[in-house]
Amino acid sequence: MKHIALIPAAGSGSRMASATPKQYLDLAGKPLIWHTLSALAKVAELDRIVVVISREDEWWDSFDWREFKYLEVLRCGGASRAESVLNGLQALQAAVDDWVLVHDAARPCLDPALVSQMIVVLADHPVGGILAVPVADTLKLAQLGQQIVHTHPRDGLWQAQTPQMFRVAQLAQALATGMGPDITDEASALEKLGLQPKLVMGSPWNLKVTYPQDLRLAELILAAREV
Ligand code: C5P
Numbered sequence: 001m002k003h004i005a006l007i008p009a010a011g012s013g014s015r016m017a018s019a020t021p022k023q024y025l026d027l028a029g030k031p032l033i034w035h036t037l038s039a040l041a042k043v044a045e046l047d048r049i050v051v052v053i054s055r056e057d058e059w060w061d062s063f064d065w066r067e068f069k070y071l072e073v074l075r076c077g078g079a080s081r082a083e084s085v086l087n088g089l090q091a092l093q094a095a096v097d098d099w100v101l102v103h104d105a106a107r108p109c110l111d112p113a114l115v116s117q118m119i120v121v122l123a124d125h126p127v128g129g130i131l132a133v134p135v136a137d138t139l140k141l142a143q144l145g146q147q148i149v150h151t152h153p154r155d156g157l158w159q160a161q162t163p164q165m166f167r168v169a170q171l172a173q174a175l176a177t178g179m180g181p182d183i184t185d186e187a188s189a190l191e192k193l194g195l196q197p198k199l200v201m202g203s204p205w206n207l208k209v210t211y212p213q214d215l216r217l218a219e220l221i222l223a224a225r226e227v
Contacts (some may be wrong), residue, residue, distance in 0.1 A: 001097055001098055002047040002095070003045050003047055003098070003101060004049075004092065004094055004098055004099065004100045005048065005100075005101045005103055006050050006052065006085065006092070006102050006103070007037070007040070007052065008052050008077070008081050008085050008102065008105065009023045009051050009052060009077075009105035010052055010057070010077020010078065010084040011081065011105075011106070013025075013106075016210070016211065017212055018212070021059065022209055022210075023105040024059040024060075025209075027108060027209075027218055027219060027222070028219050028222055031059075032105070032106065032108050032215075033051070033108070034063070034108075035108035035109070035222060036103065036104075036105050036106075037065075037068050037071065038068075039108070039109075039110040039111070040115070043112045043115045043116055044116070045116055045119045046070075046101070048072060050073075050074060051071065051074070052074050052076060052077050052084045052087065053073060053075055053077055054075070054077035055076070055077065057075065057077075074087075074088055074091050076090075082175055082179055082183045082189070085175060085186065086172060086175040086176060086179070089172040089175070092168065094168045096167070096168060097168070097169070098168045099165055099166070099168070100165070100171060101164070101165045102186050103162045103163040103164075104162045104208055106208050107161070107162055107206055107207065107208050107209070108209065108222070109206055109218055110206050111205065111225075114203060114206070115163055117200070118163065118200045122198060122200065125198055127190060127197050128167065128170075128171075128190070129164075129165060129187075129198030129199060129200050130160055130162070130187050130199065130200065131163060131164075131200055131201070131202030132158040132161055132200070132202055133159050133201070133202050133203065133204055134159075135154045135157040137154070139151065139154050139157070140152070160185050160187060161202040161206050162185070162206075164186040166186060166190060166197070170190070171189070171190070173193075174189035174192065175189045177193070205221050207221070
């Protein structure tokens with residue numbers, strides 16, 4: 001049974017206010033996704049690393065990826081993250097019970113040790129699970145005009161991160177049957193089938209680069225790790 005990292009990288013990054021998709025923006029002298037791949041390449045338990053890019057991607061081929069020996073690239077991105085992941089799963093040619101670890105290209109500060117840990121913790125789990133962190137802030141529900149309607153109790157609330165680790169066939173089936181705007185991560189597709197993925201403690205440093213200021217933060221995190 002193999003462990004396969006699948007990296008959806010077919011987004012346009014519309015919230016970054018940049019013509020270049022965020023996975024290719026410069027982060028400490030390299031394209032952002034280079035750091036993501038570099039972290040995954042350090043995980044000894046991974047057998048394959050597969051990136052899903054858009055069919056129209058004009059950036060990928062302008063970089064040199066040869067240092068990542070096991071890297072595979074699939075040009076089968078879809079209109080949403082979930083579609084990109086499903087297309088990738090269908091193109092993977094993996095065994096039904098292989099584990100797939102879906103990881104956002106836009107999370108370049110992933111700690112390889114956390115991935116190894118989650119593989120150990122979830123090895124015998126019937127469904128799989130995700131990295132996540134407990135919610136630290138007080139949560140407000142707002143209506144129009146940013147008026148607070150009420151305070152939502154944060155007990156038991158976690159912020160989902162990636163990797164999200166599931167069996168290849170089960171995840172493909174969950175995404176194929178559950179596809180819709182409510183499926184914003186892999187776990188939500190499994191939950192829709194009535195299954196209960198496990199939460200594995202992640203790290204606040206595993207941030208998703210979404211807005212322009214996140215790039216600077218990611219750079220600081222990477223630099224702090226090097227010291
Ligand atoms: O836009 P967001 O930050 O939620 O995207 C999360 C990840 O999903 C990114 O790595 C992005 O490239 C990927 N994605 C994708 N296909 C899409 C939209 C997003 O692979 N159609």
